[in-house]
Amino acid sequence: MKVFKGELKNIDKNIIAEVTYNKTVFNRRGKAYVGSGISSSPFGYSVLITDNKHVSDKAKSVFIIENKDLADLNEGDIIHIGNNGLLTTVWDTKSDSNTIFPTASCDCRCLMCPQPPQKHDDELYYIAMELLDRLEPSKISKICISGGEPTLLGEKFLNILKKIKERFDHALVMLLTNGRSFSDFNFAKEFSSVNLSNCLICISLHSDIEELNDEISGSKSSFQKTIQGLYNLAKFRQKVEIRHVINKLNYGRLEEFAYFLYRNFPFVYHVAFMGMEITGYARSNYDKVWIDPAEYKKQLENASKILHRAFLNTSIYNIPYCLLTPASWLFARQSISDWKNDYLPACDGCIKISECCGFFSTSGKFVSPTVSKII
Ligand code: SF4
Ligand code: SF4
Secondary structure: OOEEEOEEEOOOOOEEEEEEOOOOOOOOOOEEEEOOOOOOOOOOOOEEEEOOOOOOOOOOOEEEOOHHHHOOOOOOOEEEEOOOOEEEEEEOOOOOOOEEOOOOOOOOOOOOOOOOOOOOOHHHHHHHHHHHHHOOHHHOOEEEEOOOOHHHHOHHHHHHHHHHHHHHOOOEEEEEEOOHHHHOHHHHHHHHHHOOOOEEEEEEOOOOOHHHHHHHHOOOOHHHHHHHHHHHHHHOOOEEEEEEEOOOOOHHHHHHHHHHHHHHOOOOOEEEEEOOOOOOHHHHOHHHHOOOHHHHHHHHHHHHHHHHHOOOOEEEEOOOHHHOOHHHHHHEOOOOOHHHEEOOHHHOOOOOOOOOOOEEHHHOOOOOOOOOOOO
């Protein structure tokens, strides 16, 4: 998700619009006309986005950004301009990692949360619904819903799903959730009754030990609720993925965790072991949560093999090849969203670079010191 700071001119309310570089005679409503050096707003567009700092004071609805930022706006992108002077690309036509964020609030406080929860702002829900109205169904093959914890919106969350069912039922829907809301049988039932054709519910679970899980999630009842949620979803034959973010508190039990999963949740569709993104709480709790993947690579290989032998689809996300044992490479995926994916100077000449997930650009300098190219 790209965000640009700019100057608002004669804009008195938030705007959602589709980017266009083409001046047409008709169909200007709901469009953001983008152009360099333009001095007045063309009639009928929702907003003019330009780099011209001397645009007329009388020009209606103008957003002025730096010239270098203009090039990052693509024909067909959906953008949101807020009265805080921020332009956010809420749907990037060139990205395969677009995500809907209907809320930033959450009922957990995970020690390594990359996007620390905030108070719910209904504008996010409004953006999500507008977005789903504006996207062209034939161009959409995947929709990811994340947060915060999107299920906390209750009825509004279900409205989002119903809209997806109505317009995008051909698409893969990935829901990222802590799973707690599904401990409510009726909520799990309502969710299932939307009957999305291809929905994967990706649920984070931090440990096979209740106390440890709850310490990591920062919420006392998390383990019980998430487990109950998993079983309720299984009753409704929903497709579930378990996500396990590896950190300093839980890395020592990877093999036990794998046995716990295959004994208790043989119905899950996929298990993902995940490296951490060192931003948000993960950065402020760095000393408490950071562990170099090189230190647990053998345990991770063993855990992956335990699940693989039990015929559970298993993947490793966000951990580069050089921090895994060669025996784990078959589980490694290019999992990092394109807009925050990066490589290091040390990667130059590595034979695995085209397959490797690389690093989160958001993690900054917080990377393993043991990265070294594979030759
Ligand atoms: S990582 Fe934890 S705290 Fe952050 S949004 Fe997800 S469940 Fe909530
Ligand atoms: S050196 Fe870079 S490209 Fe090669 S495996 Fe390591 S992180 Fe990946």
